[in-house]
Amino acid sequence: MSYIIYAIPFFFLLIALELLAEYVRKTDYYRTNDAINSLTAGVLSRMFGILKALVPFTLYVMLYENYALFSLGDNIWLGLVAFVLYDFCYYWNHRFGHEMSILWAAHVVHHSSEEYNLTTALRQTSGSFLSWIFYLPLAFLGVDPLLLLSVGSLNLIYQFWVHTRHIGRLGWLEWVFVTPSNHRAHHAQNQIYIDRNYGGVFIIWDRLFGSFQDELDEEPPIYGIRKALHSWNPIYANTHVYQQLIKDSWRTKAWSDKFKVWFGKTGWRPADMERDYPLGRVDLTRFEKFDIPLSTLRKVYGLIQHGLTTFIGLVFLLNITQLVVTQQILVIAWIVYASVSVGEILSVKRLGWWLEIVKYFFVLAVAITHPLPIWLSMTILAFALTSALMWPRLRKEHAHHANPEENEENIAITS
Known part of the structure; x- marks a missing residue:
């Protein structure tokens, strides 16, 4: 087990x-x-x-x-x-x-x-x-x-x-x-x-x-990856290297390289890809962590939304044998959607605002139309009411960020 x-x-x-x-x-x-x-x-x-x-x-x-x-x-x-x-x-x-x-x-x-x-x-x-x-x-x-x-x-x-x-x-x-x-x-x-x-x-x-290396006092670890993620989108985090491999495999001219892109040593790229589509790398001599300044309200809201997602995920895992396959897929799809939504909220994007509204509309619709245990319905309602009370101020934050350069860097990295 x-x-x-x-x-x-x-x-x-x-x-x-x-x-x-x-x-x-x-x-x-x-x-x-x-x-x-x-x-x-x-x-x-x-x-x-x-x-x-x-x-x-x-x-x-x-x-x-x-x-x-x-x-x-x-x-x-x-x-x-x-x-x-x-x-x-x-x-x-x-x-x-x-x-x-x-x-x-x-x-x-x-x-x-x-x-x-x-x-x-x-x-x-x-x-x-x-x-x-x-x-x-x-x-x-x-x-x-x-x-x-x-x-x-x-x-x-x-x-x-x-x-x-x-x-x-x-x-x-x-x-x-x-x-x-x-x-x-x-x-x-x-x-x-x-x-x-x-x-x-x-x-x-x-x-x-022969793969051991001791942690050295004179060389403090710098955490992260050389091709920095620069995103809070969990789907992008799981797929960005796959995306790059697909592009390199499609674009490179040599057929052997199309295969080697996938099964070669990590970091290897065909010469024509390095020449025509160079990738940016982290400069460790002036390393700065990726960050987007957040208000306390947005931090609290993000934690609440993650709490809801985790709560529903745990309830789902504990009761999975009682659900048919279609219901399992729908719950998983909602959890994926909610995870992307909170990522957009943490990126201070207007899209996150609309994703949140749709998310709660769907949750409340399910709670109303399906016979859920009273404790589960009340918990979901508590999350929904708490979140709704925070929406007016969050909306003002989005309005404050609404300009032609709205988080230009974040838009670029997820496109």
């Missing part, structure tokens, strides 16, 4: 504790817009995970039932062996996710934050379609499908806590386990840290296969 959904309350508890540490230590590791963007990506990842997991898992079960070389059973020691084997597979999945373009296109969203905190851990991809291949060897080794789900979820849960800057080096643990220190190095875009420290739970794989 998967333990992810049961861990979610503890994730938010730890985020709250990290925010308390932020306040006490007077650090600036959090920004509202970046944190909401990370959390939104996490919600979308859970939603799309439902749609894309069925076929790979069915294939795994088929291989396990027909071609398993061993019968490992289900005692605790074999569970620990499966846990270690899973992390070994994860290492190679993660490594290829950085070193092959088509896999990086899926994984890049996790690295796109220019902050590093516990919300970054939840900034997971929605577009990974090939990573499951790396775990198929476990079917041949006799790892039960349900055990695979269990150790996979535990592996992911472990990785949550290492996404913090409030914990320093941890002595001998640095030699065996993935820690906040060596994972901070993994998330850095400094040249010395690029493509290092791929382990999920155990750092020993990196030490064995």
Whole structure:
């Protein structure tokens, strides 16, 4: 079984504790817009995970039932062996996710934050379609499908806590386990840290296969990606590298390059693409984080909207077996829509204003026309009324920004 959904309350508890540490230590590791963007990506990842997991898992079960070389059973020691084997597979999945373009296109969203905190851990991809291949060897080794789900979820849960800057080096643990220190190095875009420290739970794989890099005091990590995202749109965050690969593959002249664009080393582009369509890169010598100044009202509104999206997502996951496929798809579509809407709100775009109105019109229509539990209807109504009370002042902010140069940079990067 998967333990992810049961861990979610503890994730938010730890985020709250990290925010308390932020306040006490007077650090600036959090920004509202970046944190909401990370959390939104996490919600979308859970939603799309439902749609894309069925076929790979069915294939795994088929291989396990027909071609398993061993019968490992289900005692605790074999569970620990499966846990270690899973992390070994994860290492190679993660490594290829950085070193092959088509896999990086899926994984890049996790690295796109220019902050590093516990919300970054939840900034997971929605577009990974090939990573499951790396775990198929476990079917041949006799790892039960349900055990695979269990150790996979535990592996992911472990990785949550290492996404913090409030914990320093941890002595001998640095030699065996993935820690906040060596994972901070993994998330850095400094040249010395690029493509290092791929382990999920155990750092020993990196030490064995030559991909380890210690965090250096003289080289503070600069977080983010070289081709900076410059957007709060979660769909763009999940698709921007795919978009670039499609363009390069279509435009380049050589047929071999059309293939190599996808399966070549990450960052490689055909010579004609580099010449005719050069890409801007981050200058780390004068690095500035992408930010759009927000009023306190807009920050609070964004948090409320993310709260609604997360709430509906959790209710959906807990009751998914009671919904038919059409209902599941509609709920997922609404969550995607709501995620884009809050991104536009954080970008101070007028489009966000209209998206919000349509969003709540649809929510209230469903609440009125469908027999929902009273607690669910009242919760949705509370979100709607609270949001509506904030709309007049938000509308004034949009009117203030309504000019020919309205967020020109943001319009350019999402076009």
